[in-house]
Amino acid sequence: MHRKGQRLAATAMALVFIGAACGSDDDGGGGGGASDTTAPVTQGAIGEGEGAVSILAWPYYAEDGSQDPNYDWVTAFEEDTGCEAEVKYFGTSDEAYTLFGTGDYDVVSASGDSSLRSVASGDAAAINTELVTHYDDLAPFLKEQAWNTVDDAVYGVPHGWGANVLQYNTDEVSPAPTSWGAVFDPDSPYAGKIAAYDSPIYIADAAVYLMATQPDLGIENPYALDEDQFAAAIDLLTVQKDLVSEYWSDYVAYEDNFRAGSTVLGTSWQIITNTLQADEPPSPVDAVLPEEGSTAWSDNWMIHADAANPNCAYEWINYITSPEVQATVATTFGEAPANLAACEGIADHCEAYHADDAEYYDQLHYWTTPTKECLDGRTDVECKDYADWVAAWTEVKG
Amino acid sequence: MGEGRGGDAPAPSPSPRRVLARFLARRRRLRLGLTLSGPLLWLLVAYIGALVALLVTSLFHNENVGVATEMVTDPALDNYRTIIDTPVYRDVAVRTIGAALAVTVIDLVIALPVAFFMAKVASTRSRRQLVIAITMPLWAGYLVKGYAWRGMLNPESGLIREVFGVSPGYGLGGTIIVLAYLWLPYMVIPIYAGLDRLPNSLLEASTDLGGTAGRTFRSVVLPLLVPSIVAGSIFTFSLTLGDFYINRLLGGTTQFIGNNIYSNFGVNLPLAAAYATVPILIMVGYLLAARATGALEEL
Numbered sequence: 001m002h003r004k005g006q007r008l009a010a011t012a013m014a015l016v017f018i019g020a021a022c023g024s025d026d027d028g029g030g031g032g033g034a035s036d037t038t039a040p041v042t043q044g045a046i047g048e049g050e051g052a053v054s055i056l057a058w059p060y061y062a063e064d065g066s067q068d069p070n071y072d073w074v075t076a077f078e079e080d081t082g083c084e085a086e087v088k089y090f091g092t093s094d095e096a097y098t099l100f101g102t103g104d105y106d107v108v109s110a111s112g113d114s115s116l117r118s119v120a121s122g123d124a125a126a127i128n129t130e131l132v133t134h135y136d137d138l139a140p141f142l143k144e145q146a147w148n149t150v151d152d153a154v155y156g157v158p159h160g161w162g163a164n165v166l167q168y169n170t171d172e173v174s175p176a177p178t179s180w181g182a183v184f185d186p187d188s189p190y191a192g193k194i195a196a197y198d199s200p201i202y203i204a205d206a207a208v209y210l211m212a213t214q215p216d217l218g219i220e221n222p223y224a225l226d227e228d229q230f231a232a233a234i235d236l237l238t239v240q241k242d243l244v245s246e247y248w249s250d251y252v253a254y255e256d257n258f259r260a261g262s263t264v265l266g267t268s269w270q271i272i273t274n275t276l277q278a279d280e281p282p283s284p285v286d287a288v289l290p291e292e293g294s295t296a297w298s299d300n301w302m303i304h305a306d307a308a309n310p311n312c313a314y315e316w317i318n319y320i321t322s323p324e325v326q327a328t329v330a331t332t333f334g335e336a337p338a339n340l341a342a343c344e345g346i347a348d349h350c351e352a353y354h355a356d357d358a359e360y361y362d363q364l365h366y367w368t369t370p371t372k373e374c375l376d377g378r379t380d381v382e383c384k385d386y387a388d389w390v391a392a393w394t395e396v397k398g
Numbered sequence: 399m400g401e402g403r404g405g406d407a408p409a410p411s412p413s414p415r416r417v418l419a420r421f422l423a424r425r426r427r428l429r430l431g432l433t434l435s436g437p438l439l440w441l442l443v444a445y446i447g448a449l450v451a452l453l454v455t456s457l458f459h460n461e462n463v464g465v466a467t468e469m470v471t472d473p474a475l476d477n478y479r480t481i482i483d484t485p486v487y488r489d490v491a492v493r494t495i496g497a498a499l500a501v502t503v504i505d506l507v508i509a510l511p512v513a514f515f516m517a518k519v520a521s522t523r524s525r526r527q528l529v530i531a532i533t534m535p536l537w538a539g540y541l542v543k544g545y546a547w548r549g550m551l552n553p554e555s556g557l558i559r560e561v562f563g564v565s566p567g568y569g570l571g572g573t574i575i576v577l578a579y580l581w582l583p584y585m586v587i588p589i590y591a592g593l594d595r596l597p598n599s600l601l602e603a604s605t606d607l608g609g610t611a612g613r614t615f616r617s618v619v620l621p622l623l624v625p626s627i628v629a630g631s632i633f634t635f636s637l638t639l640g641d642f643y644i645n646r647l648l649g650g651t652t653q654f655i656g657n658n659i660y661s662n663f664g665v666n667l668p669l670a671a672a673y674a675t676v677p678i679l680i681m682v683g684y685l686l687a688a689r690a691t692g693a694l695e696e697l
Contacts, residue, residue, distance in 0.1 A: 098664035200661075245553075246568055246650045253548060253647060262554040262567070372462060385462060390665045395486045397653050 040126035040153045046314045053083045053312035056096060056105040058299065059251050060271050060333050061159070062087040062320075073328055077319045083312035091249040092199040093367060094390075100124075106307040107316055109159055111297045112147035113201050113367035113386075118302060119155045125305040126153040133318045137341040141358040147368055148300045156300025157317050160326070162335030162353060163296040163364050164197075164205070165287040167268035169261060172284075180209040180290045182265055184240050191243040195254065195266030198247035200386065200393035201367055204295050205267060206233040206240075208365055212292040221376035222295065222365050230384045230392070237396045247397065259283050270334025296364035297335075330355075449678070456672035460665075469667065477672035487658065491676050494655045497574050498638035502631045504578040505585040509630065513586050514619075517593035518601070532586050540580065544647045547576045551648060568650035576648055577638050584633035592626025593619070628688045635684060639677045 055062050062085065065072030074085050088105065090096045093114040100108045101123050110118060118124045129135045135143070138158050142148075148156030168177055173190065183194050184206070196202055207222035210232055217229050225233060245263055248254040251272055257263035258276055273287040301320065303313045319325060326342035327349075329335075336355035337343065343350035354360035368375065374383040384392075412420075422429050457473040481487045516528045535543065550557040553567035566572045596619065604614040642656025649657070655677055663670035 094661070094664045101664075241651060244651050250647065253545075256548065257552070260552045260555040262552050387460065387462070387467065387666055390662065391484075394653070394658055394661060395484075397651060398486060398489060 042126045042128035042153075043131065043310055043314065044128070046131050047311045049081050049083045049312045049315055050309040051082055051084060051312070053085050053107065053309045053316050054105045055085055055087045055316060056099055056108040057087060057089060058096075058109050058111075059089045059091070061089075061109050061299075061329065063332070071332055073320075073325050077316065080319065081312065081315045083309070083315055085316070091251065093201060094199060100302075100304065103304060103306050106304055106309045106313040108302050108304070109299045110156060110302050111299050111367045113369050115147050115156050115300055115302060116150070116369055117386075119150050123305055124155045125303045125307065125310075126155055127157060127303060127317075129154050129157070131314050131318075132157055132321065134321045134323070134339050134341070137323070138321065138338045139340055139356065139358075141361055142298065142338050145298075147298065147366070148302075156302050157321060158338035159299040159301055159320065160330055160333065160335040160337050161296060161298040161361070161364075161366070162270060162333075163289050163294040164267050165270055165273065165294065166290050167258070167266060167273050167285060167287040169258060169264035170284040170286050172261065172264040176286070176288065177265065178288065178291055180205065180292050180294075181213070182290075183243070183267065184209055184236055186239050186243070188243055188265075190265050192245050193262065193264045194240075194243045195246050195248050195257065195263045196237075196240065196244050197267050198249040200389040201295070202267070203230075203233050203237065203389055203393060204365060204367070206236045208295055209292055210236065220378075221374075223368050223370045224374040224376040224378065224383050225370070226374070226378070226381040226383055230388070234392050234396060241396060241398070258285050271332065274332070274334050293363055293365065296366050298366045452671050452674055455668055456675055458668040460668060467665070477669045480669060481673055481676070487673065490653055490658055491655055493570070493652065494639060494677075495680065497570065497577070497654070498635045500574050501578045501581060501638045502585075502634045504574070505582050505634045506627060506631065508578075508582060509585040509589050513589035513593055516586075516590050517596075518598070529587075529590070532590075533583050535580075536583055541643070543580060544576065544644050547572075547579070548647055551576070568648050570649065570652045572648045572650070573645050573652070573654075576644050577641060578634075580644070581634040581637050584637070585630035588626045588630040588633075589623065592623050596622055624691055628691050632684065632688055636677075636681050639680060 060071070062074050063071035064074035064085070064087065074087065077083070078085055088099065090099055093111050096108055096110060097114040097117050099105065100110070100114070100118055101121060103123070108114075108118070115124070135157065142158035142161070144154060148154065148158065166177055166180060166182065168182070170176070172193075173182075182188065182190075183196065188194065197205070203225075204222040207219055207225055207229065210217055210229070211219045211222065214232065217232055219225065219229050246254075246257065248257070248266070251269070254263070254266075254268070255272055255276055258272075259279070268287055270287060273285055276283040276285040301317045303310060303317070307313050320329070321339050323339055323341040323344070326337040326339040327346045330337035330342060330353070331346055331349050334353075336350065336353035337346075340350075340356055343355055350356065370384060370386050370389055372382050372385045374381060422432075454473075455469075456477055457475070458469050458471050459474065459476055460467040461470050462468075512532070516525055516532075520528055548568075551565055551567060551572045553559065553565050556565050559565035566575065600618055600622075601614055604618045609617065640656060642654055642660055645652065645654045645657055646660075655673065659670045659674050662673065
């Protein structure tokens with residue numbers, strides 16, 4: 001009993017000391033990131049490199065040859081600039097937004113559904129486009145757009161764009177699908193072998209399908225869904241759940257599913273199809289852009305407001321948007337390069353991906369962050385915002 | 399330096415170190431308190447502090463500011479209300495608890511005979527080898543094992559299907575199997591330790607009194623083993639409750655509490671924090687129940 005009392009006293013004493021040391025600094029919760037109202041100041045010049053740069057990117061955007069010796073453009077960057085690149089890949093825009101918010105990364109390849117959120121949260125730095133060597137060569141319809149420019153300040157340097165495609169196993173799925181209906185048909189013969197993308201933004205894929213199949217709903221923009229339109233999309237996804245074997249966000253695991261044949265149909269990225277077709281022997285996989293059109297991505301490089309290595313960050317952006325590297329990345333990844341000068345060597349690729357075709361570009365539905373204020377300009381209704389999308393997606397998965 | 403001490407002569411002013419030493423020499427408790435304050439500071443700030451931050455955050459809420467959200471620090475219980483009122487959160491919590499129980503039971507059923515063999519049947523030498531064999535999977539990375547199981551569980555071409563003709567595939571079943579595999583050593587080792595301490599003479603006495611093997615197990619071994627079992631189950635249960643990546647990798651279309659927290663924390667941190675208190679509450683209840691059995695002494 002005596003020993004116990006002594007121990008308690010010692011503990012109490014230690015607590016008193018700690019209490020004194022901590023003082024009033026007992027605020028447990030972190031504050032929200034308030035956005036700055038002052039005009040953003042951009043970097044004036046690219047100084048000497050810091051010797052390192054931390055890159056947050058979509059898979060395959062910053063390959064150093066470790067996955068596949070044929071895919072290596074980071075090594076040359078490191079040799080050219082002396083900036084050691086540390087690359088972290090993310091699987092969804094939510095992940096990108098959250099990771100970028102930690103401040104541990106200098107640059108990020110952000111899609112439209114995370115770029116504006118990063119700007120609003122104060123994580124993104126305004127970019128001095130005069131320091132971006134190839135800025136003039138980038139496709140004009142990609143520059144200074146709603147998803148990379150806020151109040152005349154540029155926050156994103158366009159990287160490339162492309163559509164989400166419908167991938168299928170050519171041995172198992174016949175005839176070849178031409179419509180997103182293939183992944184939404186409740187009587188699908190491929191039930192149990194269909195995959196969907198594990199992100200709230202996938203709700204827009206359902207909305208794109210509804211735009212074509214249920215015109216009465218009046219969906220103009222799959223990211224601007226009012227109550228009824230949203231409910232219809234969620235219903236479609238709820239029905240789809242019974243067909244789905246897996247919601248994927250890990251692209252390596254997804255590739256393996258197609259190799260094994262446990263998934264034969266699902267939304268995908270061109271790079272995944274390309275990788276599977278490059279297998280030895282080639283996996284029986286192909287991809288189409290369905291007749292309804294598709295959701296798509298338009299990626300921009302952004303620099304963190306508190307980047308530890310801002311000079312190397314600019315060096316990276318200058319390197320990754322240079323014509324040669326853009327040509328390599330665009331053909332590897334399967335997207336349209338932002339830098340049109342890249343098309344000189346890869347004219348066929350640019351033709352196929354409509355790299356210079358502003359009209360085609362406008363037909364796709366680029367990932368963007370849904371807001372209460374309808375993105376399609378309607379003012380008589382309130383749209384579902386991203387928080388609603390997240391909550392609904394949780395319910396779809398159940 | 400010490401010459402000035404004692405006698406009636408006024409002492410020359412001693413060094414501050416000396417003053418401190420003399421001051422502390424007579425105060426045992428203060429000494430102990432100072433020694434402990436370092437580790438306790440760590441415990442409070444890094445360990446408890448994180449939990450407090452979580453609980454405090456769970457009382458906040460997000461407000462939309464254009465496309466961004468801003469955390470508003472008006473404390474309220476709205477997030478908890480959302481969790482209770484939205485069926486999906488309840489379903490996911492029930493599913494996760496069910497999986498944690500299933501994993502615990504599977505591990506227990508496997509661990510009891512294995513640990514008994516190790517402690518009472520195997521020779522001293524092979525006993526050591528068995529302990530190494532049981533703990534060896536812990537040396538390999540969690541992700542490596544997760545991906546390996548992904549291959550094995552593939553419903554079309556996985557090893558499980560090749561051998562058994564059927565595979566649970568990706569889903570709740572697969573997740574439970576893999577988690578049971580991952581946490582098995584945490585159940586075997588405490589039970590082994592408990593059996594190791596169990597004197598053989600007790601088993602012999604039971605046999606001498608005519609007890610069958612089953613009777614000996616039920617009436618002698620099991621009651622003495624309860625604390626070990628509870629200790630092991632704390633690991634299997636809490637690790638399953640907190641896991642999200644195995645479910646993400648192998649869960650197919652099902653989600654666990656951890657998956658919900660993960661998908662919410664970037665968009666709605668307060669809600670994610672509120673949901674994160676659910677496994678904490680469950681574990682607090684579990685630990686309190688475990689304490690009643692005296693099992694915490696086994697940890």
